[in-house]
Amino acid sequence: MGVLFGAHDAYLLHDPGAGHPESPRRLRAVAEGIAAAGFAEGVVPFEPRRATDVELDRVHHPRYVAALARLCSAGGGRLDPDTAVVAASEEAARRAAGAGPDAIARLRAGEADAAFLALRPPGHHARPSGAMGFCLFNNVAVAAAALVAEGERVLILDWDAHHGNGTQEAFYEEPEVLFFSLHQYPYYPGTGALDEVGAGAGEGRTINLPFPAGTSGDAYRAAFDEVLAPAAEQFAPTWLLVSAGFDAHRADPLTDLGLTSGDFADLAARAARLVPPGRRLFFLEGGYDLEALGRSAAATLGALLGVDYRPEPPTAGGPEGGPTLAAQAVARAAGQLHERSERRRS
Numbered sequence: 001m002g003v004l005f006g007a008h009d010a011y012l013l014h015d016p017g018a019g020h021p022e023s024p025r026r027l028r029a030v031a032e033g034i035a036a037a038g039f040a041e042g043v044v045p046f047e048p049r050r051a052t053d054v055e056l057d058r059v060h061h062p063r064y065v066a067a068l069a070r071l072c073s074a075g076g077g078r079l080d081p082d083t084a085v086v087a088a089s090e091e092a093a094r095r096a097a098g099a100g101p102d103a104i105a106r107l108r109a110g111e112a113d114a115a116f117l118a119l120r121p122p123g124h125h126a127r128p129s130g131a132m133g134f135c136l137f138n139n140v141a142v143a144a145a146a147l148v149a150e151g152e153r154v155l156i157l158d159w160d161a162h163h164g165n166g167t168q169e170a171f172y173e174e175p176e177v178l179f180f181s182l183h184q185y186p187y188y189p190g191t192g193a194l195d196e197v198g199a200g201a202g203e204g205r206t207i208n209l210p211f212p213a214g215t216s217g218d219a220y221r222a223a224f225d226e227v228l229a230p231a232a233e234q235f236a237p238t239w240l241l242v243s244a245g246f247d248a249h250r251a252d253p254l255t256d257l258g259l260t261s262g263d264f265a266d267l268a269a270r271a272a273r274l275v276p277p278g279r280r281l282f283f284l285e286g287g288y289d290l291e292a293l294g295r296s297a298a299a300t301l302g303a304l305l306g307v308d309y310r311p312e313p314p315t316a317g318g319p320e321g322g323p324t325l326a327a328q329a330v331a332r333a334a335g336q337l338h339e340r341s342e343r344r345r346s
Helices: 025-037 053-057 062-073 089-108 139-149 165-171 217-235 261-272 290-305 323-345
Strands: 003-006 043-046 076-080 083-086 114-117 154-158 177-184 206-211 239-244 280-284
Touching (some): 003 089, 025 290, 043 089, 062 076, 062 083, 062 089, 089 114, 089 280, 139 154, 139 165, 165 206, 177 217, 206 323, 261 290, 280 290
Parallel strands (some): 003 114, 177 206, 239 280
């Protein structure tokens, strides 16, 4: 069976300003990369619906939802130094946030085995109380909250180069969501340290892997095999949601990590094995070199289709002169996971 591909023309009308890296050209690059890979036959396109107030309010404060609508209806403005909106942005954000619940219903109906949501604005920095870092509504969190409300256990995997602080905040005390993030650190937004592990009933349900600049794909693969896979086995998720940012690519102008599209093919294939078919959703987050973005999105979609598509070879050996830094981060995270497992047994 194929892969749902969620896209909508409304996403192209959100305009954060001239020269802004999060531009409509990003979605065109994704479409071109998929077309160049020849995956059209396996892709099942759909136009996502708008998120409802109930869906948004599970994650965001109603005051913020209403304030964003007012600002957009007045013509737009700036929400933080990095994030601006125009009149069309509220519609784009509603449809980006509605894409996850829409895709979940379609997957449950048997329309495909997985979904790739080519949406903007991205979402994982959006906090319950407001916008941040190019993001208006937290798209992956809205989908996860909808699933939790239906009694599901959700694994959120975030491989964007920037830590998904908004997603972490939304579920920091939630026992039915396991949030696993691999990201450059220290870097924007400043969160995502190894000792941020959740609180209250959600203690141990947040796992952060902070990687130094230059980290290559071998460290990510080790993190998946040595930390993510055991954590997922213990947690037993019923759904997988992936914040698939591609700004960890070595060509990205905003970050300093060392991955290629070949690495993203590996990560997507490993991630897909964590839950059964029909319960996998990938949400576009960052990625600002257009050629790298198109290739990486296509490699990820290929993995979901069961096709080994690698426009570039995978990487190993970084960061230059110090790969042990990344290996140490993986080892510390694995040690934390083991200690928590032993405490639960005792």
